[in-house]
Amino acid sequence: MTSKPDNKSSDTPSNTKGQEMWGGRFSAKPDAVMEAINASIDVDQRLAEEDVAGSIAHAKMLAAQDIISEDDLTAILGGLDTVIAEIREGKFAYSKALEDIHMNIEARLKELIGEPAGRLHTARSRNDQVATDFRLWVKTSCSTRLDQIENLMRALLGQAEKHADWVMPGFTHLQTAQPVTVGHHLMAYVEMFSRDFSRFADAIHRMDESPLGAAALAGTGFPTNREMTASELGFDRPMANSLDAVSARDFTIESLSSIAICAQHLSRLAEELVIWSSAPFSFVRMSDAWSTGSSIMPQKRNPDAAELVRAKTGRANGSLIAMLTVMKGLPLAYSKDMQDDKQIVFEAFDSLDLSLQAMTGMIETMVFNKDNLAEAASGGFSTATDLADWLVRELNIPFREAHHITGASVKAAEDKNVQLWDLSLEELQSIEPRITKDIFDVLSVDASVASRQSYGGTAPVRVREQISLWKERLA
Numbered sequence: 001m002t003s004k005p006d007n008k009s010s011d012t013p014s015n016t017k018g019q020e021m022w023g024g025r026f027s028a029k030p031d032a033v034m035e036a037i038n039a040s041i042d043v044d045q046r047l048a049e050e051d052v053a054g055s056i057a058h059a060k061m062l063a064a065q066d067i068i069s070e071d072d073l074t075a076i077l078g079g080l081d082t083v084i085a086e087i088r089e090g091k092f093a094y095s096k097a098l099e100d101i102h103m104n105i106e107a108r109l110k111e112l113i114g115e116p117a118g119r120l121h122t123a124r125s126r127n128d129q130v131a132t133d134f135r136l137w138v139k140t141s142c143s144t145r146l147d148q149i150e151n152l153m154r155a156l157l158g159q160a161e162k163h164a165d166w167v168m169p170g171f172t173h174l175q176t177a178q179p180v181t182v183g184h185h186l187m188a189y190v191e192m193f194s195r196d197f198s199r200f201a202d203a204i205h206r207m208d209e210s211p212l213g214a215a216a217l218a219g220t221g222f223p224t225n226r227e228m229t230a231s232e233l234g235f236d237r238p239m240a241n242s243l244d245a246v247s248a249r250d251f252t253i254e255s256l257s258s259i260a261i262c263a264q265h266l267s268r269l270a271e272e273l274v275i276w277s278s279a280p281f282s283f284v285r286m287s288d289a290w291s292t293g294s295s296i297m298p299q300k301r302n303p304d305a306a307e308l309v310r311a312k313t314g315r316a317n318g319s320l321i322a323m324l325t326v327m328k329g330l331p332l333a334y335s336k337d338m339q340d341d342k343q344i345v346f347e348a349f350d351s352l353d354l355s356l357q358a359m360t361g362m363i364e365t366m367v368f369n370k371d372n373l374a375e376a377a378s379g380g381f382s383t384a385t386d387l388a389d390w391l392v393r394e395l396n397i398p399f400r401e402a403h404h405i406t407g408a409s410v411k412a413a414e415d416k417n418v419q420l421w422d423l424s425l426e427e428l429q430s431i432e433p434r435i436t437k438d439i440f441d442v443l444s445v446d447a448s449v450a451s452r453q454s455y456g457g458t459a460p461v462r463v464r465e466q467i468s469l470w471k472e473r474l475a
Contacts, residue, residue, distance in 0.1 A: 039096040043343045047101050048092075050133040052084045054212060055105070057232035059120055061213075061225050067123065072116040079113040080105075100339075101133070102126050123222040124215055127246040127334045131211035134342060136233060138255050139207055141349045142200045148356040149197045149262070150474060153190050155363040157474070160186040161467050165460035166370055167377040167445050168283065178385055179377040179445045182368060184458040187466050189269055194470075196262040203258055207251035210235035214245035217333035247333040249323070252345050256320040259352050263316035266355050270306040273362060277303050282372045287365035290358070305362055309355045319348035377445045381410045381420055386442045386451065395434050405432045 056077060063073035083105055086092040098104045103126075110117035164183035169176045210230035213220065219242040226238035239245035276283035290305040322344045326337055384406050391402035408431045413420050421443040428435045441447060453459040 040100045040339050040342070041094050041096055041098065041104060043346065044101045044130075044133075045094055045104075046346060047130075047133040047137055047342070048087045048105070049084070050136040051101050051105055051129070052080050052087075053136065053233060054129060054132045054229075055080055055120060057229045058124055058212060060232060061228045062119070062122060064228065065223050065225055067222055067224070068116075068119045072119050075113045075116040076109070076120050079109045079117065082112055083108050100126070100130070102129050123220040123224050124212065125217075125246070127216050128211045128214040128242075130338075131214070131246050131248070132233070134345075135207055135209075135211060135251060138251060138345065138349075139204055142204050142207075142255055142258075145200050145259075145262075145349075145352060145356070146197055146204075148353070148360070149193050149200070152356055152360045152363065153193050153197075153470070154474060155360050156186050156190050156193070157467055157470055159363060159366070159368075160184075160190070160463065163368055164463045164467065165449075166368065166373060167449055168373040169376045169379070169382060170458070176376070176379055176382050179382045179448050180452075180458040181449055181460055181463055182373065183460070183463040183467065187463060187470075189265070190466075190470055192265045192268075193262070196258065196265060199258040199261065200255070203251065203254045206254065208236040209239040209245075210237070211239050211245035211248075213238060214242035217243055217246050243333045247330070247335075247338075249327050249338060249341055252341055253320070253323050253327065256316070256323050256345065256348055259348050260313075260316040260320045263313040263352060263355060266359055267310045267313040269359065270310040273306040273366070274303050274310070277301075277306075277366075281376070282369055283376070284369065285367045286362060287367075289365060290362045305358045309358055312351045312355050315351050316348055319344050319351075374445070378419060381413065383420060383443050383445060383448045384410050386448045387420060387439065390439055390442050391432070391435075394436075394438065395432075397432075397434075 059068070059073055059076045059080075062068040063070055068076075083092070086108075092104075092108065094104050095107070098107050106117060106121065109120065160183040163186070164181060166182040167179050168182050168185060170178045170180035170185070210226065210233055212229045212233070213224050213226035230236070230238045239248075273284065273286065275281055277286050286301070286303050286306070288301075290303070291301045292304040323341060326340055326344070330337055387409060388399065388402040388406040391397045391405055392399050397405070409420060409423065409428060412427060412431065413423055416423070421440060425435070425437055425439075428439065442451065449458050449460070451459065453462055456462070
């Protein structure tokens with residue numbers, strides 16, 4: 001992802017630069033408030049790398065099509081090399097009077113090379129220019145998220161492999177339901193994040209079209225080669241409709257939707273880490289590197305990183321709604337409303353960037369407490385379903401009847417304040433006379449998880465199969 005420049009924009013009052021860039025239509029400079037609301041350079045300077053890349057591709061195409069001379073091309077490329085070097089070194093002076101990154105770069109290019117700079121904007125508009133820059137930035141940022149999601153999946157796989165047969169309680173309604181393995185629980189998140197990966201990959205595929213050359217909205221009368229610029233910029237193809245090219249922002253909406261869904265998955269995992277690391281549960285100990293202390297209570301180890309990941313989901317959701325709202329009523333083609341799209345998208349990608357890195361760090365370094373997990377897994381009559389299944393499987397009792405027998409057995413154990421497997425055979429037979437001593441083979445937690453060998457089940461053998469498959473896929 002393109003790094004955010006440290007440069008600050010100049011707050012110099014309006015000058016004639018802005019008028020020169022607009023041309024001869026305006027005779028008076030803009031009001032100061034108009035300049036403030038109209039300028040986007042504080043935000044879109046993050047598109048500097050993409051803007052220069054787009055200009056280089058455009059200039060090469062213009063020369064190849066004999067629209068500008070080779071001398072002009074040489075001057076433009078040399079000037080753009082200087083501009084991008086200044087930007088990377090933090091020496092570039094941004095001006096709010098020049099509104100945006102495109103006009104700032106063009107103005108500096110003119111200072112460097114003179115007249116040839118004015119030829120660069122032939123057969124393009126700021127409309128297709130910003131659409132190209134932004135699409136490039138989002139495409140690159142989605143690719144970075146793919147790498148980060150893979151890293152998180154690998155971290156989860158590592159922990160799942162180490163704990164493929166460690167038992168823990170599986171919950172519904174946050175109440176103990178059935179025992180599962182730690183590996184199985186973690187592999188559920190591998191599946192979730194794999195779908196997030198596919199959503200970002202799909203978004204990249206759909207946005208892999210170049211708007212450059214659509215000009216303001218209607219295309220151009222110059223003999224341009226849009227396939228050339230698309231290829232130069234790494235796009236699969238040029239966009240087929242010039243109106244769509246300059247006005248489409250659904251690629252940002254799709255990306256923000258992917259961000260919001262991924263953030264929701266991160267939030268669910270973060271919530272579990274918060275619960276698991278709390279004293280009443282003590283399922284896991286979070287690394288000091290991802291915990292904080294209290295200013296007044298010296299015993300505290302707070303899972304602040306997980307809590308902050310959980311909180312950032314609200315930002316992701318808000319960004320998606322904001323972008324949908326910005327775009328919902330815009331007629332074709334370009335409207336200035338779209339200037340507000342970039343800050344929304346930048347913030348959402350930045351937020352997910354931090355969240356994915358933090359979650360990966362937490363997962364890699366957390367330590368599970370085997371004894372506490374096993375003790376919790378055996379509580380809450382977690383093997384009651386195994387009793388009901390045994391009655392159906394071995395005694396051919398209809399499940400609803402088996403459910404009733406199991407409920408009565410749970411009540412008997414509850415009244416005695418013992419576990420199901422602590423009931424005597426005689427006590428169980430007083431509820432259902434056909435029960436035999438073989439029932440005790442299925443009532444332990446380990447026997448329960450080992451028996452769940454259906455595809456996608458929690459049995460360690462199935463968990464290890466899935467871990468092996470995912471390791472191959474990610475290799």
